[in-house]
Amino acid sequence: MARLFLAILIISMAATTPPAQAQAPTNWAKRLNPGGGPESITNLQFYFHDIPSGQNPSAVQIVKPATAGTSNNSFFGMVMMTDDALTVAADAGSKLVGRAQGMYTFASQSDLTVLMAMSFGFTDGPYNGSSLVIVGRNPILETDRELPVLGGTGRFRMARGYALVKTVSADAKGNVVVYYNVTVHAPAFGDAVHAPVGEQAMPAGSPTAAANALNSSSSSPVIIRGNRRWMVSVVVAFAAFKLCFAV
Ligand SMILES: *[C@@H]1O[C@H](CO)[C@@H](O)[C@H](O)[C@H]1NC(C)=O
Numbered sequence: 001m002a003r004l005f006l007a008i009l010i011i012s013m014a015a016t017t018p019p020a021q022a023q024a025p026t027n028w029a030k031r032l033n034p035g036g037g038p039e040s041i042t043n044l045q046f047y048f049h050d051i052p053s054g055q056n057p058s059a060v061q062i063v064k065p066a067t068a069g070t071s072n073n074s075f076f077g078m079v080m081m082t083d084d085a086l087t088v089a090a091d092a093g094s095k096l097v098g099r100a101q102g103m104y105t106f107a108s109q110s111d112l113t114v115l116m117a118m119s120f121g122f123t124d125g126p127y128n129g130s131s132l133v134i135v136g137r138n139p140i141l142e143t144d145r146e147l148p149v150l151g152g153t154g155r156f157r158m159a160r161g162y163a164l165v166k167t168v169s170a171d172a173k174g175n176v177v178v179y180y181n182v183t184v185h186a187p188a189f190g191d192a193v194h195a196p197v198g199e200q201a202m203p204a205g206s207p208t209a210a211a212n213a214l215n216s217s218s219s220s221p222v223i224i225r226g227n228r229r230w231m232v233s234v235v236v237a238f239a240a241f242k243l244c245f246a247v
Protein backbone atom coordinates (compact mmCIF):
# COMPACT_ATOMS: atom_id res chain seq x y z
CA MET A 1 0.00 0.00 0.00
CA ALA A 2 2.82 2.37 0.95
CA ARG A 3 4.61 1.41 -2.25
CA LEU A 4 1.49 2.17 -4.32
CA PHE A 5 1.20 5.56 -2.61
CA LEU A 6 4.86 6.28 -3.36
CA ALA A 7 4.41 5.28 -7.01
CA ILE A 8 1.39 7.58 -7.35
CA LEU A 9 3.33 10.40 -5.70
CA ILE A 10 6.29 9.97 -8.06
CA ILE A 11 4.03 9.80 -11.13
CA SER A 12 2.10 12.92 -10.09
CA MET A 13 5.34 14.80 -9.41
CA ALA A 14 6.67 13.84 -12.82
CA ALA A 15 3.44 14.99 -14.43
CA THR A 16 3.51 18.42 -12.77
CA THR A 17 7.21 19.14 -13.37
CA PRO A 18 7.23 21.70 -16.20
CA PRO A 19 9.37 20.84 -19.21
CA ALA A 20 12.85 22.38 -19.08
CA GLN A 21 12.04 24.30 -22.29
CA ALA A 22 9.17 26.16 -20.60
CA GLN A 23 11.32 27.56 -17.77
CA ALA A 24 14.36 28.65 -19.76
CA PRO A 25 14.56 28.29 -23.53
CA THR A 26 18.28 27.54 -23.51
CA ASN A 27 18.00 25.30 -26.55
CA TRP A 28 17.72 28.33 -28.82
CA ALA A 29 19.47 26.69 -31.79
CA LYS A 30 18.44 23.26 -33.00
CA ARG A 31 19.84 21.08 -35.69
CA LEU A 32 16.77 19.87 -37.62
CA ASN A 33 18.62 17.03 -39.34
CA PRO A 34 20.90 15.60 -36.66
CA GLY A 35 21.47 12.53 -38.84
CA GLY A 36 23.63 14.64 -41.14
CA GLY A 37 23.52 14.70 -44.95
CA PRO A 38 24.93 16.99 -47.60
CA GLU A 39 23.61 20.06 -45.78
CA SER A 40 22.87 21.10 -42.24
CA ILE A 41 19.45 22.54 -41.45
CA THR A 42 19.30 24.65 -38.32
CA ASN A 43 16.46 26.50 -36.62
CA LEU A 44 17.45 29.43 -34.42
CA GLN A 45 15.01 31.29 -32.21
CA PHE A 46 16.01 34.36 -30.26
CA TYR A 47 14.94 37.87 -29.31
CA PHE A 48 16.45 41.02 -30.79
CA HIS A 49 16.65 44.09 -28.53
CA ASP A 50 16.82 47.41 -30.41
CA ILE A 51 17.29 50.10 -27.73
CA PRO A 52 17.70 53.66 -29.10
CA SER A 53 17.00 55.34 -25.71
CA GLY A 54 18.88 55.75 -22.44
CA GLN A 55 22.48 56.26 -21.39
CA ASN A 56 23.82 53.34 -23.35
CA PRO A 57 21.70 52.93 -26.49
CA SER A 58 22.29 49.89 -28.71
CA ALA A 59 20.94 51.74 -31.77
CA VAL A 60 22.13 55.23 -32.69
CA GLN A 61 21.10 57.58 -35.47
CA ILE A 62 24.01 58.21 -37.84
CA VAL A 63 22.15 59.99 -40.67
CA LYS A 64 19.18 62.29 -40.19
CA PRO A 65 15.99 61.80 -42.20
CA ALA A 66 15.72 63.69 -45.48
CA THR A 67 13.62 66.81 -45.20
CA ALA A 68 12.34 66.83 -48.77
CA GLY A 69 10.47 64.25 -50.75
CA THR A 70 9.12 62.39 -47.76
CA SER A 71 6.08 62.25 -45.53
CA ASN A 72 6.72 63.52 -42.04
CA ASN A 73 6.34 60.16 -40.35
CA SER A 74 8.31 57.76 -42.54
CA PHE A 75 11.81 59.03 -41.54
CA PHE A 76 12.89 58.46 -45.16
CA GLY A 77 16.68 58.55 -45.44
CA MET A 78 17.42 58.07 -41.74
CA VAL A 79 20.20 55.60 -40.96
CA MET A 80 20.64 53.83 -37.62
CA MET A 81 23.72 51.92 -36.55
CA THR A 82 23.12 48.97 -34.22
CA ASP A 83 24.89 46.67 -31.83
CA ASP A 84 21.73 44.95 -30.61
CA ALA A 85 21.67 42.12 -28.07
CA LEU A 86 20.22 38.73 -29.04
CA THR A 87 18.84 36.77 -26.09
CA VAL A 88 17.04 33.47 -25.50
CA ALA A 89 13.89 35.13 -24.11
CA ALA A 90 12.01 38.41 -24.52
CA ASP A 91 13.42 39.54 -21.14
CA ALA A 92 16.51 41.67 -21.78
CA GLY A 93 18.17 40.05 -18.76
CA SER A 94 17.89 36.55 -20.21
CA LYS A 95 20.89 34.69 -21.58
CA LEU A 96 22.82 36.55 -24.31
CA VAL A 97 23.53 34.39 -27.38
CA GLY A 98 24.86 36.99 -29.81
CA ARG A 99 24.66 40.50 -31.20
CA ALA A 100 23.18 42.00 -34.35
CA GLN A 101 25.68 44.50 -35.69
CA GLY A 102 24.89 46.63 -38.71
CA MET A 103 22.43 49.16 -39.96
CA TYR A 104 18.85 49.78 -40.77
CA THR A 105 17.82 52.61 -43.00
CA PHE A 106 14.35 54.08 -43.44
CA ALA A 107 13.66 53.23 -47.05
CA SER A 108 10.07 54.29 -47.68
CA GLN A 109 8.72 57.71 -48.63
CA SER A 110 5.31 56.88 -47.24
CA ASP A 111 5.42 54.36 -44.41
CA LEU A 112 7.67 52.85 -41.76
CA THR A 113 9.70 50.39 -43.80
CA VAL A 114 13.39 49.85 -43.21
CA LEU A 115 16.12 48.14 -45.15
CA MET A 116 18.11 45.98 -42.75
CA ALA A 117 21.74 45.08 -43.41
CA MET A 118 23.13 43.26 -40.41
CA SER A 119 25.51 40.59 -39.30
CA PHE A 120 24.12 38.39 -36.53
CA GLY A 121 27.20 37.16 -34.69
CA PHE A 122 26.59 34.30 -32.23
CA THR A 123 28.57 33.72 -29.06
CA ASP A 124 26.85 30.74 -27.45
CA GLY A 125 27.79 27.06 -27.37
CA PRO A 126 28.86 25.44 -30.63
CA TYR A 127 27.67 28.52 -32.56
CA ASN A 128 30.19 30.79 -30.83
CA GLY A 129 32.09 32.52 -33.65
CA SER A 130 29.56 31.72 -36.39
CA SER A 131 27.46 34.43 -37.99
CA LEU A 132 24.53 35.01 -40.33
CA VAL A 133 24.01 37.95 -42.65
CA ILE A 134 20.47 39.22 -42.94
CA VAL A 135 19.67 41.87 -45.54
CA GLY A 136 16.23 42.88 -46.67
CA ARG A 137 13.13 45.00 -46.56
CA ASN A 138 11.38 45.08 -43.20
CA PRO A 139 7.96 46.79 -42.97
CA ILE A 140 8.24 47.21 -39.20
CA LEU A 141 4.57 47.91 -38.46
CA GLU A 142 3.37 44.65 -40.00
CA THR A 143 2.80 41.79 -37.56
CA ASP A 144 4.64 39.09 -39.49
CA ARG A 145 7.67 39.89 -41.61
CA GLU A 146 10.13 37.75 -43.49
CA LEU A 147 13.77 38.60 -44.09
CA PRO A 148 16.24 36.75 -46.27
CA VAL A 149 19.40 35.17 -44.84
CA LEU A 150 22.02 35.84 -47.51
CA GLY A 151 25.01 34.06 -46.08
CA GLY A 152 27.09 33.31 -43.06
CA THR A 153 30.39 32.26 -41.61
CA GLY A 154 31.70 29.33 -39.53
CA ARG A 155 29.00 26.69 -39.22
CA PHE A 156 26.87 28.82 -41.51
CA ARG A 157 29.46 29.18 -44.26
CA MET A 158 27.63 29.57 -47.60
CA ALA A 159 24.31 29.55 -45.77
CA ARG A 160 20.96 30.55 -47.14
CA GLY A 161 17.65 30.80 -45.36
CA TYR A 162 14.93 32.99 -44.02
CA ALA A 163 13.95 34.72 -40.81
CA LEU A 164 10.32 35.01 -39.71
CA VAL A 165 10.16 38.03 -37.43
CA LYS A 166 7.51 39.49 -35.19
CA THR A 167 7.62 42.49 -32.86
CA VAL A 168 6.83 41.39 -29.30
CA SER A 169 7.03 44.78 -27.60
CA ALA A 170 7.64 48.43 -28.45
CA ASP A 171 7.56 51.39 -26.08
CA ALA A 172 7.12 55.14 -26.50
CA LYS A 173 10.90 55.70 -26.45
CA GLY A 174 11.33 53.51 -29.51
CA ASN A 175 12.77 50.50 -27.66
CA VAL A 176 11.70 47.39 -29.49
CA VAL A 177 11.96 43.64 -28.87
CA VAL A 178 11.58 41.43 -31.92
CA TYR A 179 11.23 37.64 -32.02
CA TYR A 180 13.36 35.95 -34.68
CA ASN A 181 12.66 32.45 -35.97
CA VAL A 182 15.43 31.67 -38.44
CA THR A 183 15.75 28.59 -40.63
CA VAL A 184 19.15 28.11 -42.21
CA HIS A 185 20.44 25.60 -44.73
CA ALA A 186 24.20 25.36 -45.12
CA PRO A 187 26.49 22.88 -46.86
CA ALA A 188 27.55 20.29 -44.25
CA PHE A 189 31.20 21.15 -44.82
CA GLY A 190 30.60 24.26 -42.70
CA ASP A 191 30.65 22.01 -39.66
CA ALA A 192 32.71 19.07 -40.92
CA VAL A 193 36.08 18.71 -42.63
CA HIS A 194 36.26 22.33 -43.78
CA ALA A 195 35.46 23.76 -40.35
CA PRO A 196 37.58 26.78 -39.48
CA VAL A 197 40.99 25.94 -38.04
CA GLY A 198 40.72 24.78 -34.47
CA GLU A 199 37.10 23.73 -34.82
CA GLN A 200 35.84 20.21 -34.98
CA ALA A 201 32.77 18.60 -36.44
CA MET A 202 29.45 19.66 -34.98
CA PRO A 203 27.85 16.58 -33.46
CA ALA A 204 24.16 15.86 -33.70
CA GLY A 205 21.80 16.87 -30.93
CA SER A 206 21.41 19.77 -28.59
CA PRO A 207 23.93 22.60 -28.38
CA THR A 208 24.87 21.32 -24.90
CA ALA A 209 25.56 17.81 -26.21
CA ALA A 210 27.46 19.41 -29.05
CA ALA A 211 29.45 21.63 -26.68
CA ASN A 212 30.41 18.60 -24.60
CA ALA A 213 31.37 16.60 -27.63
CA LEU A 214 33.35 19.55 -28.97
CA ASN A 215 35.54 19.23 -25.86
CA SER A 216 39.08 19.14 -27.18
CA SER A 217 39.77 15.97 -25.17
CA SER A 218 37.30 14.02 -27.32
CA SER A 219 38.26 13.09 -30.85
CA SER A 220 36.04 13.85 -33.81
CA PRO A 221 35.17 11.00 -36.15
CA VAL A 222 34.47 13.40 -39.03
CA ILE A 223 37.99 14.83 -38.95
CA ILE A 224 39.40 11.30 -39.03
CA ARG A 225 37.12 10.46 -41.91
CA GLY A 226 38.36 13.60 -43.67
CA ASN A 227 41.98 12.50 -43.22
CA ARG A 228 41.17 9.01 -44.49
CA ARG A 229 39.47 10.45 -47.53
CA TRP A 230 42.55 12.55 -48.19
CA MET A 231 44.82 9.49 -47.83
CA VAL A 232 42.63 7.48 -50.19
CA SER A 233 42.87 10.27 -52.78
CA VAL A 234 46.68 10.25 -52.51
CA VAL A 235 46.82 6.45 -52.96
CA VAL A 236 44.45 6.59 -55.95
CA ALA A 237 46.40 9.44 -57.52
CA PHE A 238 49.68 7.58 -57.01
CA ALA A 239 48.23 4.37 -58.55
CA ALA A 240 46.91 6.36 -61.53
CA PHE A 241 50.31 8.02 -61.97
CA LYS A 242 52.11 4.62 -61.91
CA LEU A 243 49.60 3.18 -64.37
CA CYS A 244 50.07 6.05 -66.84
CA PHE A 245 53.84 5.87 -66.81
CA ALA A 246 53.98 2.05 -66.93
CA VAL A 247 52.29 2.09 -70.37
C1 LIG B 1 5.06 67.67 -43.38
O1 LIG B 1 4.24 68.32 -42.42
C2 LIG B 1 3.97 69.69 -42.70
C3 LIG B 1 3.19 70.28 -41.52
O2 LIG B 1 2.18 69.39 -41.11
C4 LIG B 1 3.23 69.83 -44.02
O3 LIG B 1 3.00 71.21 -44.33
C5 LIG B 1 4.08 69.18 -45.11
O4 LIG B 1 3.37 69.19 -46.34
C6 LIG B 1 4.44 67.73 -44.75
N1 LIG B 1 5.38 67.20 -45.75
C7 LIG B 1 5.14 66.10 -46.46
C8 LIG B 1 6.15 65.75 -47.48
O5 LIG B 1 4.17 65.36 -46.28
Ligand SMILES: *[C@@H]1O[C@H](CO)[C@@H](O)[C@H](O)[C@H]1NC(C)=O
Nearest residue numbers: 122123124125126127128129
Ligand atom coordinates in the same frame (compact mmCIF):
# COMPACT_ATOMS: atom_id res chain seq x y z
C1 LIG C 1 33.51 32.34 -27.60
O1 LIG C 1 34.77 32.25 -28.24
C2 LIG C 1 35.71 33.24 -27.80
C3 LIG C 1 36.94 33.13 -28.69
O2 LIG C 1 37.30 31.80 -28.91
C4 LIG C 1 36.01 33.01 -26.32
O3 LIG C 1 36.91 33.98 -25.87
C5 LIG C 1 34.69 33.13 -25.55
O4 LIG C 1 34.91 32.86 -24.18
C6 LIG C 1 33.65 32.18 -26.09
N1 LIG C 1 32.38 32.47 -25.46
C7 LIG C 1 31.60 31.52 -24.97
C8 LIG C 1 30.35 32.01 -24.35
O5 LIG C 1 31.86 30.33 -25.05
Ligand SMILES: *[C@@H]1O[C@H](CO)[C@@H](O)[C@H](O)[C@H]1NC(C)=O
Nearest residue numbers: 043045162164180181182183
Ligand atom coordinates in the same frame (compact mmCIF):
# COMPACT_ATOMS: atom_id res chain seq x y z
C1 LIG D 1 9.55 28.75 -36.80
O1 LIG D 1 9.71 28.61 -38.19
C2 LIG D 1 9.55 27.28 -38.63
C3 LIG D 1 9.93 27.22 -40.10
O2 LIG D 1 9.27 28.18 -40.87
C4 LIG D 1 8.11 26.86 -38.36
O3 LIG D 1 7.92 25.53 -38.78
C5 LIG D 1 7.86 26.95 -36.86
O4 LIG D 1 6.50 26.65 -36.60
C6 LIG D 1 8.16 28.34 -36.34
N1 LIG D 1 8.09 28.32 -34.90
C7 LIG D 1 7.47 29.25 -34.20
C8 LIG D 1 7.47 29.06 -32.72
O5 LIG D 1 6.93 30.19 -34.74
Ligand SMILES: *[C@@H]1O[C@H](CO)[C@@H](O)[C@H](O)[C@H]1NC(C)=O
Nearest residue numbers: 211212213214215216217218
Ligand atom coordinates in the same frame (compact mmCIF):
# COMPACT_ATOMS: atom_id res chain seq x y z
C1 LIG E 1 36.31 18.17 -21.17
O1 LIG E 1 36.72 16.88 -20.81
C2 LIG E 1 37.48 16.82 -19.60
C3 LIG E 1 37.95 15.39 -19.42
O2 LIG E 1 36.95 14.47 -19.70
C4 LIG E 1 36.60 17.33 -18.44
O3 LIG E 1 37.37 17.31 -17.24
C5 LIG E 1 36.15 18.74 -18.75
O4 LIG E 1 35.27 19.20 -17.73
C6 LIG E 1 35.42 18.78 -20.09
N1 LIG E 1 35.08 20.14 -20.43
C7 LIG E 1 33.85 20.50 -20.85
C8 LIG E 1 33.69 21.92 -21.21
O5 LIG E 1 32.93 19.69 -20.94
